[in-house]
Amino acid sequence: MPLHDAASQLATIHQSIARAAILAQREPGDVTLIAVSKTQEAAAIEPLLEAGQRHFGENRVQEAQDKWPALRAAYPDVVLHLIGQLQSNKAEDAVALFDVIHAVDRPSLVTALGAAMRKTGKHPLCFLQVNIGDEPQKGGCAIADLPALLDAAQAAALPVAGLMAIPPADSDAAPYFALLAKLARRHALTGLSMGMSSDYETAVTIGATHVRIGTALFGARS
Numbered sequence: 001m002p003l004h005d006a007a008s009q010l011a012t013i014h015q016s017i018a019r020a021a022i023l024a025q026r027e028p029g030d031v032t033l034i035a036v037s038k039t040q041e042a043a044a045i046e047p048l049l050e051a052g053q054r055h056f057g058e059n060r061v062q063e064a065q066d067k068w069p070a071l072r073a074a075y076p077d078v079v080l081h082l083i084g085q086l087q088s089n090k091a092e093d094a095v096a097l098f099d100v101i102h103a104v105d106r107p108s109l110v111t112a113l114g115a116a117m118r119k120t121g122k123h124p125l126c127f128l129q130v131n132i133g134d135e136p137q138k139g140g141c142a143i144a145d146l147p148a149l150l151d152a153a154q155a156a157a158l159p160v161a162g163l164m165a166i167p168p169a170d171s172d173a174a175p176y177f178a179l180l181a182k183l184a185r186r187h188a189l190t191g192l193s194m195g196m197s198s199d200y201e202t203a204v205t206i207g208a209t210h211v212r213i214g215t216a217l218f219g220a221r222s
């Protein structure tokens with residue numbers, strides 16, 4: 001896909017989000033579109049910044065450290081989301097760079113993030129990731145472990161925004177989104193980070209507050 005298409009894709013996706021939100025009697029403005037820019041170079045990201053997009057998602061701390069300081073100098077109001085797995089030894093770098101961290105999934109990481117926040121004085125919002133399809137290869141805490149993880153996050157004073165999940169591939173995502181929404185309600189959490197290129201409209205009808213979209217914006221990653 002040529003670079004200039006990302007901006008027109010952005011407009012199309014905003015329309016689809018608005019349609020899905022209205023269908024569910026929600027406010028389109030209550031859904032944040034995170035442009036997943038992992039593997040994309042600055043030249044591919046700039047047209048989206050020019051088009052007004054401000055929320056971006058990366059899955060690797062190192063890649064984001066290489067790419068974003070320069071882009072942020074030009075667009076200081078960028079909101080950077082870490083959407084990938086985070087190793088505890090990178091917690092301080094992540095806290096220093098990101099505004100929102102989406103894959104908090106174990107007590108050891110909660111501890112590392114709490115220490116990094118105290119040390120840096122920065123307090124990025126956190127989403128707790130749930131392994132919603134109970135898949136061995138996926139990140140996220142087991143559903144049964146969520147109450148304990150939430151307790152740990154509260155004890156460490158993490159600002160918990162809500163829950164995040166990636167449903168199993170090749171299956172209808174809707175029941176998994178509904179389950180995540182139910183778990184969030186049970187714990188009085190309002191944020192729901194769910195929905196990617198193939199299923200974001202479904203996620204919005206079920207209550208997503210944050211959708212993470214890469215391929216539908218930028219084209220297939222090489």
Ligand SMILES: *Cc1c(COP(=O)(O)O)cnc(C)c1O
Pocket residue numbers: 036038059083084166196197198212213214215216
């Ligand atoms: C890559 C990625 C996305 C974006 O996926 P697309 O299918 O390209 O939209 C969303 N969430 C996470 C956690 C990712 O790693």
